[in-house]
Amino acid sequence: MEECVFCKIVDGKIPSAKVYEDSKVISFLDILPANKGHCLVVPKKHAQNLLDMGEDDLIATMKAAKKVARALSLSFGNGSFNIVMNNGKEAGQVVNHAHIHLIPRFQKDRLRIKWSHLKYEENEMKEYAEKVKKFI
Ligand code: 5GP
Ligand code: ZN
Numbered sequence: 404m405e406e407c408v409f410c411k412i413v414d415g416k417i418p419s420a421k422v423y424e425d426s427k428v429i430s431f432l433d434i435l436p437a438n439k440g441h442c443l444v445v446p447k448k449h450a451q452n453l454l455d456m457g458e459d460d461l462i463a464t465m466k467a468a469k470k471v472a473r474a475l476s477l478s479f480g481n482g483s484f485n486i487v488m489n490n491g492k493e494a495g496q497v498v499n500h501a502h503i504h505l506i507p508r509f510q511k512d513r514l515r516i517k518w519s520h521l522k523y524e525e526n527e528m529k530e531y532a533e534k535v536k537k538f539i
Contacts, residue, residue: 407500409445423444440480441506441507443502444467444505445501453501468503471505472484484507
């Protein structure tokens, strides 16, 4: 994984503003934050995205995300934050090493994480649910 920027951060080959580290996970400030304090929570073992992650790394990463979210809230935050995980190109993933974004929110920030709502046609909702359920 010579070219992976997050593997390089995990290995200490490029610097980061680290806020948390344990044997499986590292968390550091995003270099181009959506709000100041925006953190990334990253499994140390390279995985392309959520589906590629092992269960243990997933559990460790989510636990670390909660720890960091709590610390953000207690330090300069107010208890409001978004957790975002981009998986795949169409979802906006740019760095292909799985990571969770933790973005502290403030009353008058300019960040918008909202979407317009679509409507299902008759029976379509049931059909979608059936399609998904087949693969669970
Ligand atoms: P993605 O769009 O893949 O979910 O988000 C990748 C994030 O990684 C971006 O928000 C970007 O600012 C951040 N990022 C990319 N390269 C670096 C880096 O070298 N250091 C840090 N701290 N963040 C990075
Ligand atoms: Zn990597």
